[in-house]
Amino acid sequence: MLQENIDKEIKTAMLAKDNVRLRGLRAIKAAILLAKTEKGGSDTLTEDAEIKVLQRLAKQRKESAEIYKTQNREDLYQIEAEELEVIEGFLPKQLSREDVIAVVQDVISRTGATSVKDMGKVMGAANKELSGKADGKTISEVVKELLS
Known part of the structure; x- marks a missing residue:
């Protein structure tokens, strides 16, 4: 604890x-x-x-x-x-941007997202998967990049 x-x-x-x-x-x-x-x-x-x-x-x-x-x-x-x-020092090791991109790409393929309109769906799944491993700002930037 x-x-x-x-x-x-x-x-x-x-x-x-x-x-x-x-x-x-x-x-x-x-x-x-x-x-x-x-x-x-x-x-x-x-x-x-x-x-x-x-x-x-x-x-x-x-x-x-x-x-x-x-x-x-x-x-x-x-x-x-x-x-x-x-x-x-007490936080879990943060993932690199490349690792975040890989996870987000996986989420995009699973959700079938094709455009920025699907960003909410992708963000929800990505935030759950990357909780504690990456900050929300990085996740959001990567999702926007990949869906644009």
């Missing part, structure tokens, strides 16, 4: 006085606790739900880092980049 793993990692980071890692781990723990207490939440999260929480955190950090970079706020950019690195 992710939360138990995070708790152990927090203790290790505290003992090592690794403040950078500790900050990232605490962000993950807070997000997990928040997800558990949201409406309709239960005491335990499924592995898929945990991955979605981590993906949301990673996406937030990437977007913030980009904003800070464009505003020449290197200090804030560095914090976001460090936290992103810690969060990505």
Whole structure:
């Protein structure tokens, strides 16, 4: 279970006085606790739900880092980049663009999609198959490319 793993990692980071890692781990723990207490939440999260929480955190950090970079706020950019690195350490390995293309091509052939009009059908199946393995933006770009 992710939360138990995070708790152990927090203790290790505290003992090592690794403040950078500790900050990232605490962000993950807070997000997990928040997800558990949201409406309709239960005491335990499924592995898929945990991955979605981590993906949301990673996406937030990437977007913030980009904003800070464009505003020449290197200090804030560095914090976001460090936290992103810690969060990505708990995410499953992301597929390369070539692997995503291969999976999407398979989905297109199975669904019989022929044009951009079928994008919704392909996106639904591709998102299910690639859940946690690729981000939605990449999947969407590949689907558009292949259906155009």
